[in-house]
Amino acid sequence: MLRHYNRKEFHHLNPQSFLKGLGCETNDINRLANFAIISAADNKHLGGVAPSRYKGRMPSTKLDEILKSAVCPDSLFDDDYEGFLEDRATMLVDAAQHLADQS
Secondary structure (H helix, E strand, C coil): CHHHHHCEEEEECCCHHHHHHCCCCHHHHCCHHHEEEEEHHHHHHHCCCCHHHHHHHCCHHHHHHHHHHCCCCHHHHHCCHHHHHHHHHHHHHHHHHHHHHHC
């Protein structure tokens, strides 16, 4: 039972139900920059609400650390999906470039 609870799964940073409510199509919702890998328990805890709402469900003392480890911008919590995608894509490219430079 604990193995399932701690299992890692894909998490839509901007949840599907939130984005569908904004009229987004599935292809737009499932963009790579909208995914993070988190535990199944955390994914269920955050639920399908807007990022600005699930931010309050996250430990505020570790929020910066969580965002950094997920290569995720603060703009996640602005509920501006297109702006978030641009910011996150830039961060992901920069992180990949940094890794490539180290090898």
